[in-house]
Amino acid sequence: MKAIHVQAPGLFTTVQDLGREGFGPLGVSPSGAADPISLRLGNRLVGNPENAAALEMTLLGGTFLFSEGAIVALSGSDFGATLDQVPVDLWMSLEVRPGQTLRLGPTRAGARSYLCVQGGIAVKAFLSSASTHTLSGLGGFEGRALRKGDVLSIASVSQPYCRRTAAPHILSRLSPRKILRCTTGPQSEWFPEPSQQLFYGSTYRVAEESNRMGLRLEGPAIPVSSHGHMISEGVSLGAIQVPGGGSPIILFVEQQTTGGYPKIANVISADFSSVGQLRPRDEIRFERVTWEVARSLLQQQEELLASRELIQE
Amino acid sequence: MSATAHGTAQFRPASDNSLLIYFDQRISLDAHQQVAKLLRLLELQPVSGIVNLHPAYCSVLVKFDTLKFRHDEVETRLRPYLDRLDEVILPEPRHREIPVCYGGEYGPDLAEVCDTNRLSLQQAIDLHVSATYIVYFLGFVPGFAYLGGLPEALLTPRLAVPRRRVPPGSVGIAGQQSGVYPFSTPGGWRLIGRTPLAMFRPDRDAMNFLSIGDRVHFTPISPEQFTALENA
Numbered sequence: 001m002k003a004i005h006v007q008a009p010g011l012f013t014t015v016q017d018l019g020r021e022g023f024g025p026l027g028v029s030p031s032g033a034a035d036p037i038s039l040r041l042g043n044r045l046v047g048n049p050e051n052a053a054a055l056e057m058t059l060l061g062g063t064f065l066f067s068e069g070a071i072v073a074l075s076g077s078d079f080g081a082t083l084d085q086v087p088v089d090l091w092m093s094l095e096v097r098p099g100q101t102l103r104l105g106p107t108r109a110g111a112r113s114y115l116c117v118q119g120g121i122a123v124k125a126f127l128s129s130a131s132t133h134t135l136s137g138l139g140g141f142e143g144r145a146l147r148k149g150d151v152l153s154i155a156s157v158s159q160p161y162c163r164r165t166a167a168p169h170i171l172s173r174l175s176p177r178k179i180l181r182c183t184t185g186p187q188s189e190w191f192p193e194p195s196q197q198l199f200y201g202s203t204y205r206v207a208e209e210s211n212r213m214g215l216r217l218e219g220p221a222i223p224v225s226s227h228g229h230m231i232s233e234g235v236s237l238g239a240i241q242v243p244g245g246g247s248p249i250i251l252f253v254e255q256q257t258t259g260g261y262p263k264i265a266n267v268i269s270a271d272f273s274s275v276g277q278l279r280p281r282d283e284i285r286f287e288r289v290t291w292e293v294a295r296s297l298l299q300q301q302e303e304l305l306a307s308r309e310l311i312q313e
Numbered sequence: 314m315s316a317t318a319h320g321t322a323q324f325r326p327a328s329d330n331s332l333l334i335y336f337d338q339r340i341s342l343d344a345h346q347q348v349a350k351l352l353r354l355l356e357l358q359p360v361s362g363i364v365n366l367h368p369a370y371c372s373v374l375v376k377f378d379t380l381k382f383r384h385d386e387v388e389t390r391l392r393p394y395l396d397r398l399d400e401v402i403l404p405e406p407r408h409r410e411i412p413v414c415y416g417g418e419y420g421p422d423l424a425e426v427c428d429t430n431r432l433s434l435q436q437a438i439d440l441h442v443s444a445t446y447i448v449y450f451l452g453f454v455p456g457f458a459y460l461g462g463l464p465e466a467l468l469t470p471r472l473a474v475p476r477r478r479v480p481p482g483s484v485g486i487a488g489q490q491s492g493v494y495p496f497s498t499p500g501g502w503r504l505i506g507r508t509p510l511a512m513f514r515p516d517r518d519a520m521n522f523l524s525i526g527d528r529v530h531f532t533p534i535s536p537e538q539f540t541a542l543e544n545a
Contacts, residue, residue, distance in 0.1 A: 024367040024374070025352055026521055027451040126515055136455045136496045138515055186327045231340060232452070232459070234367025234374025236328040257367045258452030258459075266328035269379055291384065294329035298379055 001122065002068040002154040006146050010062035010104065015121050015140035015152075018051045019253065020129035024234065029255050031131040031139065034212055034276030035076050035112050037174055037305070042075030042116035044311050045093045045164045047157075052120030053130035055146070057113045059279065061104020062146065064115070069098040070154055071118035071161055077110025077277060091166040093118075110176060110277040119155040135213060135254055162313055170310045174301065176277035181270070181289045181297065185239060185263030187230070195222050199264055200286050204248065208280045212254040215278060221246025224262055232260040238267030238275065240286075250275060270297040322347075322395050324388045330379040332387060334395075337371040340461060340489075344371035345449050349525050350401040351394060360390050368450040368525065370459070406447075406528045411493065413484050413531045414539040415441070415506035420484065422503035426469045438533055440464045441505065446491060446529040451521060456495035456513025458523040463489045475501035482507045484531070491531075506531075509543035 006013075016039065019032020033039035033056055040050035055062075061079035066072075074081050074090045081088050081104045088094055088102075090113075096102060104113060123130045123141050132140025141152060191199070204219035222242050235241070239251045241261040250267060251259070252275060267275055268289060278284065289297070304310065323335040334351070337344035348368050355366060362381040367374035377387050415438045416423040427437050446460035453459075463486055471487045476499060479485070483494045485502030494500055495512035512522045523529065534542070 021364045021376075024365045024376070025356075025451065025525070026455060027453060027457050028455045030365070133455070135498055136513070138455065183326070183329055186325050186333055231338070231370050231372075233333060233335075233369040233372045234327075234331075234452070236331040236374060236376065238328060256453045258369045258450070263327075268329050291326065291329060295379055295383070298329070302380065 001156055002066070002070055002119075004070070004117070004121075004152040004154065005065040005067060006062060006148060006150040006152070007065055007101070008063040009146040009148055009150070010057045011060040012058040013062050013146045014056050014132040014134065015053050015123055015130055016056040016132060017053045017130045019131050020127045020139075023127050024257050027257050028127060029133070029253070029257050030237070031133040031212075031254050032129070033114070034253055035114070035176075035273040036276075037273040037301075038076035038112070038114050039116070040305065041091070041166055041310075042073045042114045043120075045073035045075070045091065045166065046071050046116050046118040047159050047162065047164075048116065048118060048120055052116065053123060054114050054116040054121060057104060057115065059111060060106050061113055063101060063103045065099070065101045066096045067098060069100070070096050071159070072096055072102065073116045073164075074113060075116065076113040078108045079104040079106065079113040080108060091171060093162065093164045095161045107279065111279045112276055117154050118159060119157040122153040122155040133254055165312050167309050167312055170304055170307060173304055176274040177271060178274075178282065179285045179287050180274060181268045181287050181294070182240065182265035183268060183289060183291060183294050185265045186233075187262035188264055190225055190262045191222060191242070191264045192225050195224070195264070198222055199248070200288055203283050203285055206278050206280050206282045206284065210278075210280055212252055214252050214255065215250040215275065217248045217250070217284075219247075222248060222264060230260050230262055232258050235259045235263070236266055238269075238272055239263045240265045240267065252276075268294040268297060270294070270301045324384070326384045327374055331374055331376045332384050333372050333374050334391070335372045340370045340449070342447070345447070346403065347398055348373055348450065349403055350398040352525065353403060354394050354397065354401050363387070367452065369452060370449050403526060406526050407524070409523060409527050409529050411484075411508050411510060411529060411531050412534040412538065412542060413506040413508050414534050414536055417536075419536070419539070420504050420506040422472075423505040426467060426486065426503055426505055429469045430466055432466065437467065437505070440467050441486075441491070442531050442533055448523045448525055448527040448529060450525055451523070454496055454498055456521050456523075457492060458512070458521070458527075458529075460491045460529055461489060463491050469503050471501040472503065475499050479504065480507065482509060482512070484508060507539070509539050
C-alpha cells in the first residue's frame with residue numbers, strides 16, 4: 001500500500017470525509033470536512049468519489065513525503081504549497097513521484113486547505129465514516145490530529161494520471177463569503193427587535209478560541225429577553241446561540257448534539273463551507289434571508305457543483 | 314394518551330435543513346416517552362430524506378434533506394407518526410449500576426455542593442446514591458446520558474466558568490440532572506465523583522453503556538475499588 005509520511009503535521013491536520021449523519025440518538029454529531037465544497041471538488045480532481053477521506057489542514061499546513069508517489073490535489077485555501085520546492089497550484093490534479101515531498105506553509109487566505117489523494121486516505125471507519133471527531137478521540141487516524149512521524153496509508157486504486165483542473169469562473173461563484181446568510185432560529189422571538197437590529201447590523205470578529213465545535217464571536221453583546229426558560233434541545237449545524245453574556249457562538253461540524261442556549265439565527269446550508277474558511281480575527285456580518293431564498297441558494301450551489309464545465313480534463 | 318393530545322405537538326423550523334418537534338415545554342415523563350417512541354418508530358420505519366434525529370428532554374430535532382423537502386412537507390410526513398405513538402411498545406427499562414468514587418480528587422466540587430445545601434459529605438453521597446435516575450436522552454457528546462431524578466436537596470447551580478477539561482468518567486450534577494462525562498470535554502456541571510466504567514466504547518456493538526429509558530443507580534466505591542475496576 002502507498003503511504004504518506006508526516007514530516008511536519010501543521011497546526012491541526014485531521015482526516016475528514018463528509019461526516020457521519022444519522023447518529024444523533026447516540027450523541028454523535030456528524031463531524032466531517034469544515035469546508036465540504038472544497039473536499040468534494042478536491043476529491044473529484046483526483047477521480048475519487050466526493051466523500052473520500054482526505055487531510056484537512058488548518059491555518060498552517062504540513063510537510064508530507066510520498067514514499068511511493070501518489071496522485072493528489074489541493075483545494076480550499078492557499079497555503080503556499082511546494083512540491084520539492086517548486087510551487088504548485090490549488091484546484092488541479094498533480095502527479096507526485098516516489099520520494100517527493102509536498103510542503104505547505106501558513107495560510108494566505110482562509111482557514112482550511114485539503115490534501116486529497118487518489119484512492120483516499122485509508123483509515124478504519126467509525127460509524128460508517130472516516131472523519132475525525134477530536135473531542136471524543138474517535139474516527140480518523142487514531143481519533144486525533146496528525147503528529148510528526150505518523151504514516152498514513154493510501155487506499156490502492158489503479159487509475160492512470162489524468163490532468164484535471166477546476167474552472168475558475170465557476171470556482172469564483174463558489175468562493176467563501178464573509179457575509180453569512182441566516183434564517184431565523186428556533187428562539188428568534190426571544191430576542192426583541194433592538195437585539196435583532198444589533199445582530200444583523202453589527203460586524204463580528206471570529207475569536208481565537210474557535211474550532212470545529214464552534215466559532216466564538218466578538219462584538220456587540222446581544223441582549224436576550226428573559227422571556228423563556230430554556231430546556232436543552234437538539235441543535236442544528238450553523239445554529240447561532242447566544243449565552244447569557246450575549247456573545248454569539250456559531251455551532252459547527254463537531255458540535256454538541258444538544259444545547260441549552262437560545263438561538264437567534266441559523267447560518268444557511270449554502271454558507272456552511274464559508275464558515276469553514278473563517279479564521280480567527282476575520283470580520284463577518286449576518287444577513288437575514290427567507291426559507292425560500294435559503295433553499296434556492298443551496299439549489300444554485302448544487303447546480304454549480306453538478307455543472308459539466310466545472311471539472312476540466 | 315389520545316391521538317388528539319399528540320396533535321398538540323408543536324413543529325418549529327430550526328434551520329433550513331431541520332425542524333424541532335416539541336411535545337411539551339417542560340421536562341416530564343410523558344414527553345420523554347413520546348420522544349422515545351418517536352425515535353423507535355422512525356428507527357423501525359424510516360422516512361426517506363430524514364437524515365438525523367437529535368432527541369432531548371421534551372423535543373426532537375429532525376434533520377432533513379433540504380433539496381427534497383420543505384419544512385411543511387416534513388411535518389406532513391411526520392404527523393401520521395405522531396398519531397401512531399400509542400402503538401409503539403418501548404422495551405422494558407434496563408437497570409444499570411454505575412460505581413462511583415465520591416469526593417476528594419474524584420469529585421472536586423462535592424464539598425461546595427455540601428456547603429450550598431448544608432449537608433455532610435456522607436449525607437450528600439447517600440442522597441445521590443438513593444435516587445433512581447432515568448436516562449432522558451443521549452446528547453452533547455457521544456455517550457453522554459442526561460439523567461433526570463436528582464434529589465432536590467442536592468440542587469446546586471452550574472459553575473460560573475465551565476472547566477476547560479473534565480476528567481473522563483466524572484460524575485456531575487446541574488439543576489435537577491446528573492450525568493457522567495464520557496470524554497475529557499469542557500463542562501460546567503459540578504463534579505461530585507468519578508466512575509471507572511467507560512460510558513462509550515467504540516469497540517463494542519452497543520457503544521453506549523446507557524440507552525434512552527434506562528433506570529440508573531449509583532453505588533459508592535472506595536479509591537482502591539476504583540483503581541481495581543479501572544485496571545480490570
